[in-house]
Amino acid sequence: MGGIFYLMNCFTNNATTMQVSKQTLFLFIFIGFLFINCNRSSENTKLAVADSVNADALFQKYHLNKIKLPPGFTISVYAEVPNARSMTMSPSGVLYVGTRSSDKVYAVTDVNKDGRADKVFTVASGLHSPNGVAFKDGNLYIATISAILTINNIEASLASPAKPVTIYDGYPKDEHHGWKFIAFGPDGKLYVPVGAPCNICESENPVYAGITRMNADGTGMEIFASGIRNTVGFTWHPDTHAMWFTDNGRDAMGDNIPGDELNVASKPGMHFGYPYCHQGNIPDPQFGKNKSCSDYTAPVQVLGPHVAALGLRFYTGKSFPAAYHNQLFIAEHGSWNRSEPIGYRISLVKMDAGGKVQSYSTFAEGWLQKDGNVLGRPVDVLVNTDGSLLVSDDYAGVIYKIAHK
Numbered sequence: 184m185g186g187i188f189y190l191m192n193c194f195t196n197n198a199t200t201m202q203v204s205k206q207t208l209f210l211f212i213f214i215g216f217l218f219i220n221c222n223r224s225s226e227n228t229k230l231a232v233a234d235s236v237n238a239d240a241l242f243q244k245y246h247l248n249k250i251k252l253p254p255g256f257t258i259s260v261y262a263e264v265p266n267a268r269s270m271t272m273s274p275s276g277v278l279y280v281g282t283r284s285s286d287k288v289y290a291v292t293d294v295n296k297d298g299r300a301d302k303v304f305t306v307a308s309g310l311h312s313p314n315g316v317a318f319k320d321g322n323l324y325i326a327t328i329s330a331i332l333t334i335n336n337i338e339a340s341l342a343s344p345a346k347p348v349t350i351y352d353g354y355p356k357d358e359h360h361g362w363k364f365i366a367f368g369p370d371g372k373l374y375v376p377v378g379a380p381c382n383i384c385e386s387e388n389p390v391y392a393g394i395t396r397m398n399a400d401g402t403g404m405e406i407f408a409s410g411i412r413n414t415v416g417f418t419w420h421p422d423t424h425a426m427w428f429t430d431n432g433r434d435a436m437g438d439n440i441p442g443d444e445l446n447v448a449s450k451p452g453m454h455f456g457y458p459y460c461h462q463g464n465i466p467d468p469q470f471g472k473n474k475s476c477s478d479y480t481a482p483v484q485v486l487g488p489h490v491a492a493l494g495l496r497f498y499t500g501k502s503f504p505a506a507y508h509n510q511l512f513i514a515e516h517g518s519w520n521r522s523e524p525i526g527y528r529i530s531l532v533k534m535d536a537g538g539k540v541q542s543y544s545t546f547a548e549g550w551l552q553k554d555g556n557v558l559g560r561p562v563d564v565l566v567n568t569d570g571s572l573l574v575s576d577d578y579a580g581v582i583y584k585i586a587h588k
């Protein structure tokens with residue numbers, strides 16, 4: 184608008200061009216009107232997917248030349264999904280994506296199965312931090328801060344799905360660590376975490392700082408595991424069927440301790456130490472007094488300090504080399520309060536056939552540049568139907584696809 188007034192001043196100060204200026208001014212306003220409307224309508228048109236025409240443009244736009252991968256791997260943009268957080272895929276291959284700072288849930292389709300996304304649908308909106316998504320028997324499950332909702336038979340119409348229906352709303356309403364990852368276990372139950380409502384604290388309500396589970400119809404909620412500060416990712420080993428999950432370590436103990444945790448819950452009722460013991464061997468300065476770390480289950484792998492380890496999945500696809508079979512990828516969102524930032528990468532945990540951890544190393548990095556510039560923040564990983572690895576990024580607002588040549 185300032186530009187219009189500036190131009191009006193210019194024109195009205197020059198009487199000889201008055202006649203021309205009025206026409207020019209109308210033209211200027213008309214173009215501005217078109218521009219504003221164009222911008223408005225673009226919010227409602229489909230988000231970009233990486234078809235053969237714009238794949239290179241999207242590669243440039245998200246600086247994917249900066250991402251370092253092992254030899255033989257490539258990365259591309261699969262789809263633009265604003266604030267992309269946790270992911271799940273239905274048996275028909277539809278990718279569902281939750282959000283945390285937004286109110287929406289998205290569905291990404293690859294109808295012709297050519298490994299390229301075709302369309303992004305908004306399937307739900309107006310929800311409170313709908314970070315978690317899961318799929319079972321044709322129904323999409325969504326976790327908000329305090330509730331579980333479903334959209335039944337969602338794939339009958341992704342373009343105009345029914346409104347989500349609440350099946351459980353008994354979780355705490357705390358926003359601190361309140362956003363949720365959810366997934367169905369091999370037992371058919373829906374697993375739902377409840378984070379600690381603080382950095383470090385003891386809660387009277389035992390539902391905090393743990394993982395719960397419930398039946399698919401929302402009944403029978405029970406505590407499955409305890410002593411977990413905040414897990415935003417879990418999965419089950421393809422062979423042992425034990426639950427593997429990440430846990431974000433506490434803050435304000437310095438840059439280098441405690442590490443985030445990779446834990447295994449092989450049965451119900453296990454306690455993983457929080458708030459008494461961190462990373463299996465560091466008693467909490469306040470809550471660890473008169474407690475012993477040996478009373479709690481230690482992590483199977485201590486991850487980097489403050490890396491913010493979130494989603495994780497075992498590689499069960501067929502297009503990566505055999506050495507990756509049943510190995511574990513972890514999305515590390517990246518630190519927010521460490522002197523020297525760390526994370527912003529995909530890590531790889533290698534293990535033997537029995538699930539014993541052998542190594543923890545970086546698989547993909549570059550979203551954190553050496554000068555501190557942040558290009559993206561990985562949130563979740565998922566094995567795609569074509570064997571590629573999909574990676575969600577809530578900072579850049581995209582889903583990446585990592586493939587092997």
Ligand SMILES: [Ca+2]
Pocket residue numbers: 292293294295296297298299300301
């Ligand atoms: Ca396609």
